[in-house]
Amino acid sequence: xxxxNFGSLLGLCLITQILTGVFLGMDYTSDxxxxxxxxxxxxxxxxxxxxxxxxxxxxxSFFFICIYMDIGRGLYYGSYLYKETWNIGVVLLLLVMMTAxxxxxxPWGQMxxxxxxxxxxxxxxxxxxxxTLVQWIWGGFSVDNGxxxxxxxFHFLLAFVIGGGxxxxxxxxxxxxxxxxxxxxxxxxxxxFHPYFSYKDLLGFVIMLLGLTSLGVxxxxxxxxxxxxxxxxxxxxxxxxxxxxxFLFGYGILRSIPNKVGGVLGLLFSILVLMVVAILHTSKQRxxxxxxxxxxxxxxxxGDMIILTWIGGMPxxxxxxxxxxxxxxxxxxLFLVLVPLGGWVEN
Amino acid sequence: MASRAPAATGRLLVGFRKWYYNACGFNKFGxxxxxxxxxxxxxxxxxxxxxxPVYNDRMFRIKRALDLSMKQQxxxxxQWTKFEEDFPYLEPYLxxxxxxxxxxxxxxxx
Numbered sequence: 001x002x003x004x005n006f007g008s009l010l011g012l013c014l015i016t017q018i019l020t021g022v023f024l025g026m027d028y029t030s031d032x033x034x035x036x037x038x039x040x041x042x043x044x045x046x047x048x049x050x051x052x053x054x055x056x057x058x059x060x061s062f063f064f065i066c067i068y069m070d071i072g073r074g075l076y077y078g079s080y081l082y083k084e085t086w087n088i089g090v091v092l093l094l095l096v097m098m099t100a101x102x103x104x105x106x107p108w109g110q111m112x113x114x115x116x117x118x119x120x121x122x123x124x125x126x127x128x129x130x131x132t133l134v135q136w137i138w139g140g141f142s143v144d145n146g147x148x149x150x151x152x153x154f155h156f157l158l159a160f161v162i163g164g165g166x167x168x169x170x171x172x173x174x175x176x177x178x179x180x181x182x183x184x185x186x187x188x189x190x191x192x193f194h195p196y197f198s199y200k201d202l203l204g205f206v207i208m209l210l211g212l213t214s215l216g217v218x219x220x221x222x223x224x225x226x227x228x229x230x231x232x233x234x235x236x237x238x239x240x241x242x243x244x245x246x247f248l249f250g251y252g253i254l255r256s257i258p259n260k261v262g263g264v265l266g267l268l269f270s271i272l273v274l275m276v277v278a279i280l281h282t283s284k285q286r287x288x289x290x291x292x293x294x295x296x297x298x299x300x301x302x303g304d305m306i307i308l309t310w311i312g313g314m315p316x317x318x319x320x321x322x323x324x325x326x327x328x329x330x331x332x333x334l335f336l337v338l339v340p341l342g343g344w345v346e347n
Numbered sequence: 348m349a350s351r352a353p354a355a356t357g358r359l360l361v362g363f364r365k366w367y368y369n370a371c372g373f374n375k376f377g378x379x380x381x382x383x384x385x386x387x388x389x390x391x392x393x394x395x396x397x398x399x400p401v402y403n404d405r406m407f408r409i410k411r412a413l414d415l416s417m418k419q420q421x422x423x424x425x426q427w428t429k430f431e432e433d434f435p436y437l438e439p440y441l442x443x444x445x446x447x448x449x450x451x452x453x454x455x456x457x
Contacts, residue, residue: 001419081385181416182376185386188406189413286385290371 001181005204006070007173012205013063014166016212018159020056024049028106030152032145035108036231054216060100061223062212064246067093071274076298078286079179080278084172090274092165097247097271099158102151104244105143111225113232114241116151117143122254125261142234183286240315248312249305253331255316256324266328273335280336283343294342301334365430374428375421376412381405381437389448393440401436 027046029038042049071093073079080086105116120137124130139146180186215222223245227238243251250267257263288295304327311324368374373383382405384390397405415421 001416078385180413182373182378182383182409182412183385184378184383184409184412186409186413189410284384290373290383292367292370292372 002204003069003073003076004178005201006066006073008201009066009204009208010063010070011166012208013059013066014159014162016059017056017063018163020052020059021156021159023052024056025156028152030106030149032108032148032232035106035148039107051216054220055212057224058212058215058220060103061215061244061246062208063096064100066208067096068246072302075277075301076288077179077181078183078281078288080274081281081286082173082176082179083278085169085176086278087275088165088169088172090271092162092169093274094271095158095162095165099155099162100244100246102158103155105148105151106155107228108148108232109225109228110230110232110236110238111227111241113143113234114227114238115243116147118241119243120147122260122264122267125264144234179286181287181289183289242313245309245313248310249308250312252308252310252312252324253328255312256321256328270331273332277335280340281343282340282347284347291342291346293346294339297334297339297342301331301339304330304334368430368433373412374430374433376415377422377426377428378408378412379428379433379436381435382408382412384437384441389444390437390441392444393437396440396444397437405436 024042027038027042027049029035039053042053044050046052071089074086074089101116101119105112120134120143123134123137126133135141137147138144139150177186177190225242225244242248250270253270254263254267257266283291283294285291288298307323308327308331311320311327314320368380373380386394394402394405421427
């Protein structure tokens with residue numbers, strides 16, 4: 001079905017980001033005195049620089065839409081039972097998140113600076129060497145020029161690491177072949193890639209590129225933060241520091257735990273929990289297509305993630321605190337307890 | 348009266364099972380319950396041991412279901428697998444495979 005398009009769409013997203021990123025890199029300077037103004041220069045003076053920047057910034061949002069849909073497909077249809085492919089996929093998710101994080105620091109706006117400060121400070125929770133680790137990452141005693149130059153380098157490098165990871169991901173997938181909505185063995189019913197899947201993927205590409213271009217041209221700041229139109233200033237703290245929308249659910253979980261190390265572990269395990277899903281599979285059927293009870297739990301998880309995303313963007317006050325805490329408990333409860341229980345009951 | 352209560356509960360349970368069977372939806376694709384069991388190594392061995400006519404019927408049902416799924420369609424209602432007609436054709440072979448595996452493991456421990 002259409003949800004199997006997101007794999008190829010992720011490949012297209014990666015190529016789009018690399019192409020637009022390379023062109024942005026030709027005019028960007030990774031120095032705190034010129035970084036912000038070089039982005040302004042790209043926007044105003046470079047031919048179609050505004051479009052390339054729009055596509056790159058909104059392309060990141062589409063990257064995360066596609067990756068979350070790909071993971072959702074994997075969870076719903078039991079594709080995680082291809083364990084090697086799935087675990088490399090989780091590693092790719094972590095790499096994409098790291099790339100997006102360091103990439104957001106690059107424009108050196110207020111949210112770039114302060115978002116970078118908040119998240120890098122979380123590493124101080126590591127026992128014994130926390131503070132040393134943070135200063136090592138920063139390249140100094142605060143987020144400063146040393147941080148910007150290396151983050152730009154990481155951002156450029158990680159894109160190609162993701163490319164390499166993608167090749168390994170596909171190598172493992174091609175050992176088994178794709179799953180299907182019925183979760184049945186399809187070895188006896190194969191069709192050629194061309195023309196069936198080439199045209200199917202092409203249709204997906206057209207729809208996604210249409211969406212990306214429309215967003216970039218008609219409403220480029222729809223999902224952005226207005227604070228990033230102000231140059232980064234270590235002396236002025238924005239009233240509401242928050243990451244881009246695709247990190248808000250993790251941010252909500254992080255802030256729900258009233259302990260620094262606990263919050264960091266909650267954030268980390270909110271992604272790493274995906275690696276234990278295959279071990280906790282209890283049902284005799286592969287996917288949820290024919291399992292109404294677990295289907296309800298899956299959509300509860302989707303709703304919970306939407307609520308956590310909303311909470312991540314709200315200030316830390318009543319009633320958002322308690323909602324976030326219930327949402328976080330439900331998130332882990334669904335993965336670790338409720339869905340395995342549902343599978344066992346439906347057996 | 349006490350002898351009627353278990354019969355009523357039994358009818359309720361069968362009614363629930365029938366409702367759940369239809370709610371699952373695999374019957375709309377002409378599949379049986381045992382067609383949807385995930386193929387781990389034990390199930391693969393059990394499938395290998397199926398008599399040829401049973402195996403061929405299974406493959407036909409699965410191929411038909413894959414084709415229907417690809418076209419986003421289901422069978423006409425009169426062709427849906429009925430709760431009363433569904434039988435666990437794979438279960439005896441699967442139980443045999445699992446029993447043999449356990450026996451081998453016990454033997455290996457000695």
